[in-house]
């Protein structure tokens with residue numbers, strides 16, 4: 317089973333009466349030339365790493381390379397434990413976990429770059445929170461990762477997931493779209509609803525710039541992962557309600573790419589614009605002896 321755009325993917329799902337995850341899984345067995353057990357094991361390993369990263373963030377004192385982040389997931393966790401969280405349990409957990417994975421990433425720990433290291437918190441954050449809240453099995457979550465992969469593949473094939481090419485919308489936006497599609501399938505959505513959720517997620521973040529302070533994937537990246545996680549949940553809920561996206565996923569991907577390419581270089585991972593140029597951010601860099609590129 318092969319597809320290169322969302323329309324072809326939907327056609328395959330409809331023709332074979334399969335969810336997106338199953339079409340992608342079959343594609344993987346074909347292209348990797350591996351049997352289903354081997355392909356499943358690979359994704360199982362990825363999910364194990366995702367869960368371990370969250371666990372590390374909540375149980376270890378992690379200091380990032382730039383020293384600008386560390387300990388944030390524990391603060392969020394404590395807030396929820398005290399019953400003081402504003403978001404409900406699901407969103408609160410999702411943002412805590414997403415932020416935690418970024419702590420692991422920024423301290424050079426092991427994460428799954430899905431689709432990139434800078435956006436590595438979104439998918440584990442959302443999926444681990446959904447697993448806990450809905451009492452799902454690992455196998456169900458692993459299966460949904462193929463739905464996320466299908467969306468990631470579509471974006472990589474037809475646009476980009478690189479912040480230096482398309483801004484943060486291409487990194488966190490793509491991760492958010494991948495997560496949105498995965499949750500939609502997990503909660504019983506149709507393939508069409510999964511892709512609508514992905515489209516909503518991409519369009520919601522359209523235009524988001526890449527402006528890492530000091531050129532490090534710490535600030536604003538960490539909070540952006542929390543935002544990407546909540547955007548995924550919002551987008552999935554909208555799609556699951558039956559609201560249809562006016563913009564199909566293929567168009568959303570194309571638009572995201574075009575907008576990304578039209579962003580000035582200063583807002584594409586060069587640390588020469590946006591948040592990276594705020595006086596306080598520059599002063600934080602100086603106090604931590606982070607060499608700036610401007």
Ligand code: SF4
Pocket residue numbers: 434435478479483484485487488525526527528532533534536537538540585
């Ligand atoms: S701001 Fe740039 S470096 Fe940070 S997560 Fe977004 S795309 Fe990645």
